Amino acid sequence: MGRYLLRRLLIAIPSVIGISIVLFTVLALAPGDPFEELATNPAIPAEVRANLRTQFGLDDPVAVRYGRWFGAMAKGDWGFSFASRVDVDQLILQRIPVTLLIIGASQLLALAIALPVGVVAATRPYSLFDQVASTFAFIGFSLPTFFTGIVFILVFSITLGWLPFVYRADISATGWAWYWEHFRQALMPVAVLGLFQGASWTRYVRSAVLDVIRLDYVTTARAKGLGEPAVVLKHVVRNALIPVVTLIALQMPAVFGGAIVTEQIFRVPGIGSLLISAILANDTPVIMAVTFVFSILVILFNLLADLLYGWLDPRIAYR
Amino acid sequence: MDERQLRQLIAQVKAGCTSRRSFIRAMIGLGLTAPLAAQMLAHSGVARAQSMSAYKPTRRGGGGPLKLLWWQGATLLNPHFAVGTKDQEGSRIFYEPLAGWDADGNLVPMLAAEVPSRQNGGLAADGKSVIWKLKRNVRWHDGAPFTADDALFNYEYAIDPATAAVSIGSYKDVTVDKLDSHTVRVNFKKPTPYWADAFVGTRGMLIPKHLFENYRGAKSREAPNNLKPVGTGPYKFVDFKPGDMVRGTINADYHEPSKPYFDSIEMKGGGDAVSAARAVLQTGEFDYAWNLQVEDEILKRLEAGGKGRTEITPGANIEHIQVNTTDPWKEVDGERASIKTQHPLFSDPAVRQALALLVDRKSVEDYIYGRTGLATGNFLNNPQRFVSHNTKWEFNVDKANQLLEAAGWKRGADGIRAKDGRKLKIVYQTSINAPRQKNQAIVKQACQKAGIEVELKSVTASVFFSSDVANPDTYTKFYCDLQMYTTTMPQPDPETFMNQFCSWEVSSKENKWQGRNITRWRNDEYDRTYRAAQGELDPVKRAAMFIRMNDLVVGDQAVIPVVYRPRVSAVLANLHAPLSGWDNDLWNLRDWYKDA
Numbered sequence: 001m002g003r004y005l006l007r008r009l010l011i012a013i014p015s016v017i018g019i020s021i022v023l024f025t026v027l028a029l030a031p032g033d034p035f036e037e038l039a040t041n042p043a044i045p046a047e048v049r050a051n052l053r054t055q056f057g058l059d060d061p062v063a064v065r066y067g068r069w070f071g072a073m074a075k076g077d078w079g080f081s082f083a084s085r086v087d088v089d090q091l092i093l094q095r096i097p098v099t100l101l102i103i104g105a106s107q108l109l110a111l112a113i114a115l116p117v118g119v120v121a122a123t124r125p126y127s128l129f130d131q132v133a134s135t136f137a138f139i140g141f142s143l144p145t146f147f148t149g150i151v152f153i154l155v156f157s158i159t160l161g162w163l164p165f166v167y168r169a170d171i172s173a174t175g176w177a178w179y180w181e182h183f184r185q186a187l188m189p190v191a192v193l194g195l196f197q198g199a200s201w202t203r204y205v206r207s208a209v210l211d212v213i214r215l216d217y218v219t220t221a222r223a224k225g226l227g228e229p230a231v232v233l234k235h236v237v238r239n240a241l242i243p244v245v246t247l248i249a250l251q252m253p254a255v256f257g258g259a260i261v262t263e264q265i266f267r268v269p270g271i272g273s274l275l276i277s278a279i280l281a282n283d284t285p286v287i288m289a290v291t292f293v294f295s296i297l298v299i300l301f302n303l304l305a306d307l308l309y310g311w312l313d314p315r316i317a318y319r
Numbered sequence: 320m321d322e323r324q325l326r327q328l329i330a331q332v333k334a335g336c337t338s339r340r341s342f343i344r345a346m347i348g349l350g351l352t353a354p355l356a357a358q359m360l361a362h363s364g365v366a367r368a369q370s371m372s373a374y375k376p377t378r379r380g381g382g383g384p385l386k387l388l389w390w391q392g393a394t395l396l397n398p399h400f401a402v403g404t405k406d407q408e409g410s411r412i413f414y415e416p417l418a419g420w421d422a423d424g425n426l427v428p429m430l431a432a433e434v435p436s437r438q439n440g441g442l443a444a445d446g447k448s449v450i451w452k453l454k455r456n457v458r459w460h461d462g463a464p465f466t467a468d469d470a471l472f473n474y475e476y477a478i479d480p481a482t483a484a485v486s487i488g489s490y491k492d493v494t495v496d497k498l499d500s501h502t503v504r505v506n507f508k509k510p511t512p513y514w515a516d517a518f519v520g521t522r523g524m525l526i527p528k529h530l531f532e533n534y535r536g537a538k539s540r541e542a543p544n545n546l547k548p549v550g551t552g553p554y555k556f557v558d559f560k561p562g563d564m565v566r567g568t569i570n571a572d573y574h575e576p577s578k579p580y581f582d583s584i585e586m587k588g589g590g591d592a593v594s595a596a597r598a599v600l601q602t603g604e605f606d607y608a609w610n611l612q613v614e615d616e617i618l619k620r621l622e623a624g625g626k627g628r629t630e631i632t633p634g635a636n637i638e639h640i641q642v643n644t645t646d647p648w649k650e651v652d653g654e655r656a657s658i659k660t661q662h663p664l665f666s667d668p669a670v671r672q673a674l675a676l677l678v679d680r681k682s683v684e685d686y687i688y689g690r691t692g693l694a695t696g697n698f699l700n701n702p703q704r705f706v707s708h709n710t711k712w713e714f715n716v717d718k719a720n721q722l723l724e725a726a727g728w729k730r731g732a733d734g735i736r737a738k739d740g741r742k743l744k745i746v747y748q749t750s751i752n753a754p755r756q757k758n759q760a761i762v763k764q765a766c767q768k769a770g771i772e773v774e775l776k777s778v779t780a781s782v783f784f785s786s787d788v789a790n791p792d793t794y795t796k797f798y799c800d801l802q803m804y805t806t807t808m809p810q811p812d813p814e815t816f817m818n819q820f821c822s823w824e825v826s827s828k829e830n831k832w833q834g835r836n837i838t839r840w841r842n843d844e845y846d847r848t849y850r851a852a853q854g855e856l857d858p859v860k861r862a863a864m865f866i867r868m869n870d871l872v873v874g875d876q877a878v879i880p881v882v883y884r885p886r887v888s889a890v891l892a893n894l895h896a897p898l899s900g901w902d903n904d905l906w907n908l909r910d911w912y913k914d915a
Contacts, residue, residue, distance in 0.1 A: 031782045031790055038402055044488050046833045049786075051483045055537070084394040084561040085540045094560050153594070158601055166388070166598055166605065168587060170564055267590040269563035277562050277589070281394070282781070 001310075008306070012299050019295045024069060027284050028062045034082040034282040056082060069288070079285035083278070088289040091274060098169050099270035102189055103259060107251070109194030110201055117198075118205025122213060123232060133202060140199025149192045149265040156188060163188055167268040189266040193259050197251075204247055208240040242312050249305035253297035322863040325359070329859065332360060343423055351862055352635055353424025354515075354811035354901055359858040361436065373897065374578065374910045380569050382580035382913055388605040390595040392562040392588015397545045398524035399477055399484035404903065405588070407521050408609065409565050411905040412584060413460070413550035416523030417451055417470070418515065420811050420901035422632065426515055427907070430454055430465065430525065430551060432501075435514075446510035446856040451518065453501040457574045459527045460555045467497040470518060472528035481536035486522040493517050510854050512861055513812040520811070520902050526550070553579035553909040563588055573909070580912035593617060599889040600627040606913075607896060608889040609904055614754075615689025618887070625892065631690055632886040634900030635808035635816070638692065640678065640747075640762075640801055640879040641838045642671055647798045654828035655791075655798045658839050663741055665800070669726030670743070671876035673719040674801075677765040678879050680712055686761075687754045692882035697869055712880075719769045728770070736770035745800035748776040748792075750783040755803060758881065773801075788831050795832040797839075805884060811901040813865050814853065820872050822846050840877035 034056075038049045053059050057068065072079065078088040121130040157165040164185050171181045212218065213236050221231045260272035267273075271290060278286035310316045328345065331337040339360065346356040376382070393409025401407040417431040426434045432452040435441020441450045457465040474495040477484045495517070496504045505517050517523065527549055534542035548556050551574065554567035565586040569579060587605070595608040600621035611618065611629070618629050646660035664670050680694035696712030728736040728743060736743040747762065749755045756777060763773040776799065778792045783804070791798050808816045818824050822841040826834035845868055852864040872878060888904060890896050893914040897907045 031779075031785055031787050033785045033787060035402075036781075036785050038485060044402075044485050045491065047480065048483055048485060048487050051480055055481075055483055080540075081394075081561075085397075085400060085545060086395075086561060091561060094563075153597075157604075158597070161602065164604055165594070165602070166587060166590070168564070168585075169560065170558060170566060170585075172384075172583070264590060265594070267587065269560060269589065273589055274562065277392070277394075280781075 005303075005307075008303050012303070015299060016296060020070070020073075020292055021066065023288060023291055023295070024066045025062060027288055028065065034058075034284065036282065052082075056080075078289050081278075081283055081286050083281045083283040083286070088285050091286060092271065092289065092293070095269060095271045095274050098167075098268060099272070102186060102263075102268055102270060103193065103254070105186065106190045106193035106259075107197060107248075109190060110197035111248070113194070113198035114201030114205050118202045119209050119232065119237060121202070122206045122209035123236075125210060130206075133206075137199045137202045140195055141203075143196070144261075145192050145196050145259065146261045146265060148196065149188070149262055152188045152192060153265070165266060167266045169269050189259075189262050189268055193262055201244070201247070205240070205244055208243050209236060212236050212240040238312075242309065245308055245312060246305045249301050249308060250298075252301045252304075253294055321866075322860055325859050325863055329360065340423070346862070351865060352808070352811050352813055352901070353422070353633075354420055354426075355424065355813065355858065355862055355865070357424040358512075359862055361858075372910050373895065374580075374912060375895075376580045376912050377577055379571065379573070379577050379579065380582050383582055385581035385584045385911065386605045386607075387584070387586040388590075388595045388598055388608040389586055389588050390590050390592050390608070390610070393559075393565050393586065394561045395545065396548045396556075396559055396565070397542070398522070398526065399473075399482070399486045399539075400545070402485050404521075404610070407524075408903050408905050409559075409586060410524055410548065410550075411552070411903045412554050412565065412567050412586065412908060413548040413552045413556055414524035414526065415550065415552050416520055416525065417453070417518040418520075418523075419906040420520055420899055421897070421907070422899040422901070424811060424901055426519070428454070430457060442514065446507070446512065446514070448504055448506045449514045450498065450502060450504045453503070454574060455501055457551055458572055459529075459551055460549045460570060460572075461527075461530075462572075463527065463529050465525075465527075465551055466500050467503045468500075469525055469528045470503045471495055471497050472532065473525050474517070476526070476531060476535055476539075479536045482539045484539075489516045489522045510856055512852075512854075512856050512858065513814055516810070516812070520906070524550075554581075554584045557583075575909060578909045584908075596621055596629075596889050599891055600624065600629070603627065603891060606891045606894050607904075611887045611889055612691075613887070614687075615691050618691075618889075619689075621889075627889055627891045629690075630888050630890050630896070630898055632888070632898045632900045634884075634886050635813075636805050636884045636886075637695065637808075638758075638803065638805045638881045638884055640674075640803045640881060641797065642674065642876055642878065643797055643800050643802075643838060644841075644877065645839045647800060652828070656796065656839065658825055658827065658841070662800070664743060664745065667726060667728075667738075668876070669722050670728070673722045673769060673771070674766075675876050675879045676713065676715045676719040676722070677762065677769055677771070678712075678881060679714040679761050679765055680881055681714060682761055683758050684882055687757050688882055688884070690885075691887050692754075692884050695880050695883045697873060697880055697883075714765070716765055716768045723769060723771075730770050734770055735772045742772070743770060744772045744774070746774045746776055747801040747803070748778060748783075748799045749803040750780040750794075751777045752780065758803065786831075786833065793832065795826050795834075795837055797826070797837050803881070817849065817852075817865060817868055820845055820868070820877065821849055838877045840872070840875070842871055842875070845871045 035049045035052055038044050057065060081088055081091055084091065117133050121133045124130055153165045156163045167185050171178055173181050218231060218235055221235045260276055263270045263273040264276060275290045328342060332339055332342045343353055343356045389405055391405045393405050395401065395406050396410050398407065398410040398414050401410050415429045418426045418428050418434060421427050428434055430453060432454045433439060435449050435451060453467060459465060474490050476482060477486045477490040492508060494506045498504055530544045530549055531542055546559055553570055553573050555570045557566040557568050559565050567584045569582050573579060592611050592613050596611050596613050596618060598604045599608045601624055603626045622629055642665055643656060643662055644665065645656045645658055646662050647656040649660050651657040651659050684692055684694040723736055728738045731737050747759060749759060759775045763775060766773045782790060782792050783794050785793055786795065787793060794802060794804055819835040820840055821836060824834045824836035825839050826832045826837050848864050848868050852861050855861040855864060873880065886900055896911050898904055899906055
């Protein structure tokens with residue numbers, strides 16, 4: 001196990017370097033200029049732009065810039081945002097709490113819906129409950145979040161006037177009012193993301209449970225007189241969950257990544273909206289840092305999923 | 320309109336036959352800017368309109384929070400680094416310039432005790448210096464007094480090339496002397512009619528010397544106060560999250576009595592323009608939303624609820640079609656559209672005139688922009704003083720047909736006109752943006768009726784507006800016959816704006832396509848008039864010169880102006896927010912209040 005982990009971590013190093021090279025080159029080759037706004041403003045002399053470009057080392061060849069970026073990164077320096085003139089790690093750290101809160105809550109909501117609904121639907125396949133659940137699941141993952149988000153705003157904010165649709169990370173209220181305000185404003189984005197995710201997971205859980213529930217050992221469990229709850233929870237669900245756990249583990253990087261579209265609609269100041277505004281401003285250090293963090297998270301959670309397999313299914317051995 | 324007619328008009332204002340406001344309107348109609356019009360009147364001895372503040376509240380504070388929605392959030396709060404308006408606006412909450420520009424183009428003192436004039440001895444007779452008297456008893460938010468040293472420091476800070484301040488353009492050609500503790504003098508190298516640039520308006524906001532002194536030049540980006548502004552403005556800094564939120568609280572020590580009205584202020588960023596309009600006009604969650612580039616139809620529908628109103632502020636942004644004077648399809652010395660070539664079709668004036676007749680501005684206004692884009696035949700559009708009455712526009716397919724016919728462009732079998740084997744086929748490019756594509760279609764349709772085949776091309780905005788030297792599709796390269804975009808006039812004075820037709824500004828490979836003259840249009844009379852206007856101290860003469868320049872450009876169809884686009888914002892019904900097209904939206908934040 002220890003050796004396996006070490007080997008996997010060592011293999012991850014070249015992939016991380018490879019990813020960073022690809023990302024850096026693509027960003028360097030992409031059109032656009034972080035100081036574009038300076039170029040179109042006649043009142044700003046061209047020298048200012050030239051000066052900024054040299055200051056930020058944008059005129060050097062890509063390889064040199066990559067080398068410099070890599071060296072700084074190795075020392076823990078994430079770079080410097082051209083647009084805000086702030087260190088990138090500071091920008092990302094500012095956004096993490098909100099991202100974790102909103103996306104984390106929505107994933108929990110999705111799980112809370114998907115697990116019970118999926119299991120119940122699978123234990124009574126083609127019953128009325130299953131049909132209704134399946135219909136809603138299909139509707140749920142067919143509707144894109146930008147659509148449901150706008151429908152929610154129209155219904156709950158504009159027609160009914162119950163919920164605010166602009167998310168504000170700093171709320172001046174204190175005590176219970178503070179929690180209440182946060183709850184109210186988080187409700188819509190969390191629901192939009194959670195229902196979308198929950199709908200597709202319901203389908204996965206249902207089919208995973210269906211696969212297991214017909215196996216002989218389940219019949220044996222029933223035959224030896226175990227109650228239905230014990231059969232389903234202890235024997236079926238535990239085994240059925242292996243693919244579902246993988247799915248969720250692989251989904252985790254997205255929790256940190258935020259949900260770009262939903263964040264934009266509700267103005268949630270998460271990492272996703274940071275990435276979007278950085279892309280629009282051609283703020284390459286920020287784009288680079290955020291995408292790089294994403295790719296590292298993907299590698300890490302892949303590894304984690306592999307390790308979880310072994311824990312859930314003792315037949316899998318690590319060599 | 321020439322100088323004599325202008326003088327007659329001013330005499331009417333002086334005699335009281337014409338109102339000041341209608342004079343300014345007329346000048347905007349001529350393509351001039353309001354600040355220039357006001358300057359003309361002042362110079363001719365018409366008393367300056369006392370810009371009376373409409374501020375009603377009689378005591379400071381008590382107004383609750385003021386909530387502003389900027390769909391692009393401020394990313395930094397140092398005015399010397401604020402490139403885009405979003406950053407300037409964020410800084411403007413805390414920092415103030417010596418004076419700002421009101422909607423009619425008048426200077427309104429902020430940190431200055433008075434606006435310099437010939438009468439009060441502020442303006443030198445030779446136009447080579449201006450003396451600013453600073454307001455006394457102004458304190459920075461941390462309690463330190465504001466003095467002439469601060470103004471001097473801002474000048475030194477901005478001109479250091481290592482600082483890479485975007486305000487350098489306002490300061491690099493002047494020198495600043497401190498005369499006493501509350502007086503500074505700005506000296507110009509040559510007589511300068513537009514003296515109100517340094518220390519004024521969007522790029523004139525002042526930062527405190529005592530906090531930024533040790534962070535000049537290359538160290539400027541390390542200053543902790545880049546993110547924690549300490550200014551003189553009506554609100555003090557509380558908290559800033561780049562791209563998301565700027566928060567401030569009332570400055571109980573503000574240098575004007577009983578201002579400001581609100582107890583706190585927040586500027587939320589992010590999202591899109593349509594939902595920003597919704598948050599003010601429909602749900603009233605926010606008090607003010609900025610820069611609503613939204614179809615007028617949607618705005619009208621949202622306004623119908625009566626919760627808020629749309630404010631349309633005239634500025635000088637103009638959506639126009641540029642006509643290439645060079646051949647974009649032939650390569651000479653490694654560049655296309657070189658000034659060594661001539662456009663094969665547009666060198667015939669009849670073709671250019673026909674094109675100008677084929678742009679249906681009325682339909683563009685009616686069906687695309689509504690109140691947010693007004694049809695115009697002028698290039699220089701706002702400060703009224705400079706707006707030309709000489710150019711008018713019409714949409715007339717028959718006339719275009721006649722013109723082309725008379726010039727020898729005969730229709731071929733395919734319906735496309737040709738002359739000497741050259742077919743009237745042109746490529747027309749713009750950036751990807753729904754109203755622009757509709758506009759392209761309107762022009763294409765009209766051209767088809769006149770036997771001109773137009774190929775439409777749309778380029779992603781991030782490429783089109785980039786300055787990427789390697790990319791052939793940027794607007795500065797103009798490797799195309801026609802192109803359309805909005806040019807903005809960031810300053811109240813048209814001088815910098817109008818340099819985009821000077822022959823020495825031609826965009827070419829040699830200057831890495833950074834020259835401002837993108838149409839490559841050249842004209843000796845224009846160059847001469849421009850040079851003369853640069854040093855002309857009599858604002859009336861100078862205005863006449865700008866009008867002449869506009870007429871030259873538009874008369875020769877170097878550009879075909881389409882619509883002029885005012886600034887649009889949404890304001891809650893009971894909020895009073897004095898806006899100006901010549902300065903930031905928050906230029907007069909101190910005067911904002913709500914009806915109780």
